Amino acid sequence: xxxxxxxxxxxxxxxxxxxxxxxxxxxxxxxxxxxxxxxxxxxxxxxxxxxxxxxxxxxxxxxxxxxxxxxxxxxxxxxxxxxxxxxxxxxxxxxxxxxxxxxxxxxxxxxxxxxxxxxxxxxxxxxxxxxxxxxxxxxxxxxxxxxxxxxxxxxxxxxxxxxxxxxxxxxxxxxxxxxxxxxxxxxxxxxxxxxxxxxxxxxxxxxxxxxxxxxxxxxxxxxxxxxxxxxxxxxxxxxxxxxxxxxxxxxxxxxxxxxxxxxxxxxxxxxxxxxxxxxxxxxxxxxxxxxxxxxxxxxxxxxxxxxxxxxxxxxxxxxxxxxxxxxxxxxxxxxxxxxxxxxxxxxxxxxxxxxxxxxxxxxxxxxxxxxxxxxxxxxxxxxxxxxxxxxxxxxxxxxxxxxxxxxxxxxxxxxxxxxxxxxxxxxxxxxxxxxxxxxxxxxxxxxxxxxxxxxxxxxxxxxxxxxxxxxxxxxxxxxxxxxxxxxxxxxxxxxxxxxxxxxxxxxxxxxxxxxxxxxxxxxxxxxxxxxxxxxxxxxxxxxxxxxxxxxxxxxxxxxxxxxxxxxxxxx
Amino acid sequence: xxxxxxxxxxxxxxxxxxxxxxxxxxxxxxxxxxxxxxxxxxxxxxxxxxxxxxxxxxxxxxxxxxxxxxxxxxxxxxxxxxxxxxxxxxxxxxxxxxxxxxxxxxxxxxxxxxxxxxxxxxxxxxxxxxxxxxxxxxxxxxxxxxxxxxxxxxxxxxxxxxxxxxxxxxxxxxxxxxxxxxxxxxxxxxxxxxxxxxxxxxxxxxxxxxxxxxxxxxxxxxxxxxxxxxxxxxxxxxxxxxxxxxxxxxxxxxxxxxxxxxxxxxxxxxxxxxxxxxxxxxxxxxxxxxxxxxxxxxxxxxxxxxxxxxxxxxxxxxxxxxxxxxx
Numbered sequence: 001x002x003x004x005x006x007x008x009x010x011x012x013x014x015x016x017x018x019x020x021x022x023x024x025x026x027x028x029x030x031x032x033x034x035x036x037x038x039x040x041x042x043x044x045x046x047x048x049x050x051x052x053x054x055x056x057x058x059x060x061x062x063x064x065x066x067x068x069x070x071x072x073x074x075x076x077x078x079x080x081x082x083x084x085x086x087x088x089x090x091x092x093x094x095x096x097x098x099x100x101x102x103x104x105x106x107x108x109x110x111x112x113x114x115x116x117x118x119x120x121x122x123x124x125x126x127x128x129x130x131x132x133x134x135x136x137x138x139x140x141x142x143x144x145x146x147x148x149x150x151x152x153x154x155x156x157x158x159x160x161x162x163x164x165x166x167x168x169x170x171x172x173x174x175x176x177x178x179x180x181x182x183x184x185x186x187x188x189x190x191x192x193x194x195x196x197x198x199x200x201x202x203x204x205x206x207x208x209x210x211x212x213x214x215x216x217x218x219x220x221x222x223x224x225x226x227x228x229x230x231x232x233x234x235x236x237x238x239x240x241x242x243x244x245x246x247x248x249x250x251x252x253x254x255x256x257x258x259x260x261x262x263x264x265x266x267x268x269x270x271x272x273x274x275x276x277x278x279x280x281x282x283x284x285x286x287x288x289x290x291x292x293x294x295x296x297x298x299x300x301x302x303x304x305x306x307x308x309x310x311x312x313x314x315x316x317x318x319x320x321x322x323x324x325x326x327x328x329x330x331x332x333x334x335x336x337x338x339x340x341x342x343x344x345x346x347x348x349x350x351x352x353x354x355x356x357x358x359x360x361x362x363x364x365x366x367x368x369x370x371x372x373x374x375x376x377x378x379x380x381x382x383x384x385x386x387x388x389x390x391x392x393x394x395x396x397x398x399x400x401x402x403x404x405x406x407x408x409x410x411x412x413x414x415x416x417x418x419x420x421x422x423x424x425x426x427x428x429x430x431x432x433x434x435x436x437x438x439x440x441x442x443x444x445x446x447x448x449x450x451x452x453x454x455x456x457x458x459x460x461x462x463x464x465x466x467x468x469x470x471x472x473x474x475x476x477x478x479x480x481x482x483x484x485x486x487x488x489x490x491x492x493x494x495x496x497x498x499x500x501x502x503x504x505x506x507x508x509x510x511x512x513x514x515x516x517x518x519x520x521x522x523x524x525x526x527x528x529x530x531x532x533x534x535x536x537x538x539x540x541x542x543x544x545x546x547x548x549x550x551x552x553x554x555x556x557x558x559x560x561x562x563x564x565x566x567x568x569x570x571x
Numbered sequence: 572x573x574x575x576x577x578x579x580x581x582x583x584x585x586x587x588x589x590x591x592x593x594x595x596x597x598x599x600x601x602x603x604x605x606x607x608x609x610x611x612x613x614x615x616x617x618x619x620x621x622x623x624x625x626x627x628x629x630x631x632x633x634x635x636x637x638x639x640x641x642x643x644x645x646x647x648x649x650x651x652x653x654x655x656x657x658x659x660x661x662x663x664x665x666x667x668x669x670x671x672x673x674x675x676x677x678x679x680x681x682x683x684x685x686x687x688x689x690x691x692x693x694x695x696x697x698x699x700x701x702x703x704x705x706x707x708x709x710x711x712x713x714x715x716x717x718x719x720x721x722x723x724x725x726x727x728x729x730x731x732x733x734x735x736x737x738x739x740x741x742x743x744x745x746x747x748x749x750x751x752x753x754x755x756x757x758x759x760x761x762x763x764x765x766x767x768x769x770x771x772x773x774x775x776x777x778x779x780x781x782x783x784x785x786x787x788x789x790x791x792x793x794x795x796x797x798x799x800x801x802x803x804x805x806x807x808x809x810x811x812x813x814x815x816x817x818x819x820x821x822x823x824x825x826x827x828x829x830x831x832x833x834x835x836x837x838x839x840x841x842x843x844x845x846x847x848x849x850x851x852x853x854x855x856x857x858x859x860x861x862x863x864x865x866x867x868x869x870x871x872x873x874x875x876x877x878x879x880x881x882x883x884x885x886x887x888x889x890x891x892x893x894x895x896x897x898x
Binding site (some may be wrong): 019063068070073074078137143144145149151152155156240241242245246247280281282283284286287288289311312313314315316317319320323324327328330331337338339341342344345346347348349350351359362363366367369371373374376377378379380382383385387388414447450451452454456457458459460461533534535536537 | 600601602605611612615618619621623626627630631633637638641642643644646647649650651652653654655656657659661664665668669673675676679680682686688689727729730783784785787789790792794795796798800801802803805818820822824825826827828829830831833849861887
């Protein structure tokens with residue numbers, strides 16, 4: 001099966017795409033091109049990742065020994081507060097939005113996002129906000145953790161906390177604007193030949209993610225505005241001495257922040273569903289199940305928030321409800337993981353760097369998923385809540401899920417984004433260092449938590465010294481692992497070998513256009529004649545007979561089916 | 572794809588099951604269990620470890636198997652089979668995890684109920700706790716008592732086990748968390764300490780409150796944890812079954828010195844406990860201690876706490892910092 005069956009047709013553009021080569025300066029402008037914005041998101045996010053990673057390395061250096069000898073405990077609290085905030089709001093969420101920006105219009109055959117200027121606004125909120133947040137280090141940075149629970153958050157550091165609230169509010173705004181844009185784009189901008197249940201699974205994942213962002217983020221904004229009143233004006237929404245209740249903040253906060261976990265990881269579930277079929281040369285196994293499980297995760301994600309509060313102000317009977325809903329999330333997640341494994345089973349797997357990172361994603365996400373089911377069990381959660389077991393779990397799902405997902409996506413779409421191939425052997429070196437560094441850092445943390453080490457402490461019992469030292473070594477390996485990637489990415493972007501339009505022989509629409517795509521994406525709008533996952537379907541009649549991949553010829557005068565294809569797309 | 576049922580699959584399944592069963596019961600990951608409740612939590616954890624080990628091995632094994640067995644051979648540029656799905660298989664792998672999580676939920680509920688987590692209301696105890704008492708913790712607890720108390724609040728924490736519901740615990744201790752120390756007050760004997768001394772074999776109830784920010788009471792060997800939230804009260808009920816000294820930590824971020832907010836739970840035999848109570852009562856006679864002879868309500872927090880600072884393992888500077896920070 002080759003690209004020839006994805007026939008471009010109709011609607012020739014009036015301009016000449018090849019006359020408008022993109023220059024590097026374009027990435028520093030207020031461009032409204034979704035591809036420029038996508039790359040802006042990704043590069044900005046990666047820079048913040050390096051900052052967040054530096055903070056993480058400082059945290060681990062402090063924890064290499066039991067005594068608080070590297071930084072003082074006050075600064076330590078600021079380090080992990082900003083580490084968490086930067087990683088979540090300035091790296092993972094923007095990275096997901098970056099890929100969505102770049103890929104969604106290409107995947108559905110659109111020329112741009114539904115609201116290109118809104119898109120630019122959503123991005124340009126991020127860099128100044130990030131700089132604002134990091135600048136709080138010059139004052140008195142927030143110290144109450146990324147959860148910022150009152151009353152501590154309103155007493156620990158006023159200026160830093162105010163900056164923190166402002167930054168998170170702005171980043172949440174950016175996320176809402178992006179979410180609205182993705183939803184409208186997916187709903188309204190698909191080529192007529194692509195029905196909802198023929199969309200690539202990354203689009204389904206972004207649909208679910210955007211729904212969550214649009215529903216849940218305003219609640220966080222509400223919580224933060226009330227917190228700002230408590231902090232700056234002296235109201236007592238969350239202050240018990242004035243009749244407030246700190247537990248109310250926790251409910252509001254987690255109503256956003258639990259779904260946020262899925263806002264962070266769902267896009268990369270989508271990435272897996274794109275990358276694994278291409279490099280296994282097999283159709284995705286159970287398309288509908290994987291697509292709807294994203295929606296199921298979105299819905300369930302909204303009704304599990306109190307599992308973060310099992311040891312807080314949650315009555316016993318309510319804990320039972322949240323235990324059951326949390327447990328059930330394992331089912332749609334399991335459907336996805338088994339679907340990916342079945343996609344690989346019997347395939348012709350190319351073990352290149354995107355595939356290795358995808359397998360690394362599954363391998364680590366399973367660990368986080370299993371500890372997640374354990375944490376859902378109330379009696380066990382009571383023991384390990386707020387310990388390193390939770391730190392290990394959240395890094396397996398969030399850091400493993402995002403970082404392996406982001407690298408998978410970068411290695412997979414690098415040729416499309418830059419027009420150059422990324423160096424393969426260095427990609428494999430990068431993978432090995434990352435995978436071992438990651439597991440060495442976070443696997444032992446499960447033991448620390450079970451044995452009794454609480455999280456967010458700069459000093460700990462000497463009995464935990466050896467395991468902590470192992471984690472610290474692992475974190476250094478993880479820090480070093482970014483170096484081959486950085487060099488590889490920069491070098492390949494500027495001097496790598498030129499990439500073909502479709503180096504992986506993939507079937508998605510994004511591979512139909514040139515690498516990198518011209519400004520208007522497609523010279524002629526593509527028509528979906530073969531499903532985007534129909535690898536190994538050698539016979540078109542066989543394709544036609546399948547109900548899940550109906551061959552739809554386009555409707556409307558502009559989209560008459562045309563059998564001719566351009567040379568670059570036939571093989 | 573058929574659901575595989577060959578001999579080799581069966582053998583792999585048996586080996587996996589045996590490995591999981593063995594590891595789930597021999598992981599040695601939990602600290603010593605010092606209460607009956609802790610043993611039950613450990614049983615639950617072992618069960619979950621058995622299941623988790625099995626699933627972990629299946630997924631990682633499949634990944635490694637695919638990486639070797641299904642990798643692309645040199646020169647082979649064809650695609651794999653165009654297989655889109657298999658509905659029975661998909662139903663199977665949806666139903667099995669669903670059954671597992673429902674079963675774990677029910678099992679967890681059982682354990683939680685036996686621990687006393689589902690004890691819905693203990694309003695009587697709550698009320699008793701809120702009534703102002705002239706015990707020596709009064710000066711420290713003062714900010715709490717200015718807060719509006721609501722005796723109709725639902726009890727938070729882990730209450731009486733079904734066997735003991737309606738009965739009050741044999742020993743009650745009021746626990747107050749403040750930056751960065753725990754204060755333990757024994758209403759029966761009027762003792763106030765910075766370390767928690769308890770007898771084994773008796774049902775104990777700790778009533779948790781916090782003066783400034785949220786703290787969390789955690790003894791890993793009891794597998795119990797509960798936040799102490801300003802303006803609310805919470806409780807934990809448990810029965811110790813092993814004499815020893817266990818760390819008692821704050822588990823909720825409470826400020827710069829959160830990591831040093833640690834003291835001891837000392838589990839005595841009932842006789843030793845009685846001796847300890849008597850020695851404390853003698854030591855706190857007005858004649859024997861000038862510092863304590865003063866009326867505590869006339870002292871600032873740091874002055875009041877100074878004699879206890881040594882005992883609690885916190886330095887006096889920290890106590891005075893605390894005085895400034897929690898207003």
